[in-house]
Amino acid sequence: xxxxxxxxxxxxxxxxxxxxxxxxxxxxxxxxxxxxxxxxxxxxxxxxxxxxxxxxxxxxxxxxxxxxxxxxxxxxxxxxxxxxxxxxxxxxxxxxxxxxxxxxxxxxxxxxxxxxxxxxxxxxxxxxxxxxxxxxxxxxxxxxxxxxxxxxxxxxxxxxxxxxxxxxxxxxxxxxxxxxxxxxxxxxxxxxx
Numbered sequence: 343x344x345x346x347x348x349x350x351x352x353x354x355x356x357x358x359x360x361x362x363x364x365x366x367x368x369x370x371x372x373x374x375x376x377x378x379x380x381x382x383x384x385x386x387x388x389x390x391x392x393x394x395x396x397x398x399x400x401x402x403x404x405x406x407x408x409x410x411x412x413x414x415x416x417x418x419x420x421x422x423x424x425x426x427x428x429x430x431x432x433x434x435x436x437x438x439x440x441x442x443x444x445x446x447x448x449x450x451x452x453x454x455x456x457x458x459x460x461x462x463x464x465x466x467x468x469x470x471x472x473x474x475x476x477x478x479x480x481x482x483x484x485x486x487x488x489x490x491x492x493x494x495x496x497x498x499x500x501x502x503x504x505x506x507x508x509x510x511x512x513x514x515x516x517x518x519x520x521x522x523x524x525x526x527x528x529x530x531x532x533x534x535x
Contacts, residue, residue, distance in 0.1 A: 347384040349528040351375070352402050352411065355493060359408045364430045364471070364495060367409070371432050371493060372467045379434035379491055380465055385413060386526050392417040392487045397521040400499060402528070407497040412520070414480075416440065416488040421481035424454055424506040425516075429495035431470040433480075435462040438488025442468065445477045447511050454511050462490065477506065 354374050358367055378384070389399040396416045403410040416438070424445050433442070440462045445454035454477065460468055461483060470476055482488045492498070499520040504513040 344384040344386075345526065345528050345530050347378060347381070348401065348526065351378045352528060355409055355411070356404060359404065359495075367495060368430055368432065368469050368471060372469060375432045375434040375491065375493055376465065376467045379436045379467070382436050382464075382489075385436065385489070385491075388524075389413045389522065389526060390415055390487075390489055393521070396420045396422065396482075398499065398518055399522045400520040401491075401526055403497050407500070408495070410494050410497050410499070412492045412494070412498060414490045414492060416480075416482035416490075418482060418485060418487070422479050424477060424479050424508060426477045426504050426506075427470050427494065427498070428472065428476070428501055428503055429498070430472070431495065431498075432467060432493040433462065433470065434467045434491045434493075435464050436489040436491050437464060438482065438484035438486060439463055440480055440488055440490055441483045442478050442480050444475055445479070445506070447477065447506070451510050451512075453509055454506050 358370055392415050399413045401411040442460045444457040446457055447454050499518050502515055502517055505516055
């Protein structure tokens with residue numbers, strides 16, 4: 343059943359993206375992601391390995407880069423810098439726990455101000471959007487490895503984004519890339535659905 347779950351999510355998300363509209367991707371996509379992260383049996387072990395810093399593994403990228411699906415693997419105590427996305431996004435907690443802290447930029451030279459703080463537990467889904475909640479930090483809130491599954495409205499590992507200095511708010515461009523050089527075979531294990 344493992345790869346079938348992943349394949350179905352990719353197929354359903356592709357249909358949703360083809361229908362158009364970020365709002366539909368956020369609302370209906372959240373329901374699809376909630377189903378995917380309800381169990382963890384579908385994620386291949388190679389895409390769940392922790393490292394000396396958090397890892398972002400590409401699981402799928404739409405051929406037209408309309409959406410990508412990644413697993414984030416967090417070791418104990420690991421966190422991101424303050425950063426933005428520039429596209430809509432869905433975050434589903436697969437294992438462990440995470441805390442996301444929203445930040446708002448102030449006048450030049452001032453620290454970004456923390457805002458809403460959300461905790462995610464297995465099976466829960468949160469959204470990020472340029473219109474509402476785009477700048478944040480994420481940290482592992484569990485004493486063990488945590489894994490979350492993210493779906494973004496673009497090829498997130500290739501998008502030029504920004505990180506922000508916690509003292510001055512100064513922006514620095516970055517491209518996150520991916521930790522892996524292979525993709526999971528979504529067609530393995532059973533005939534095509």
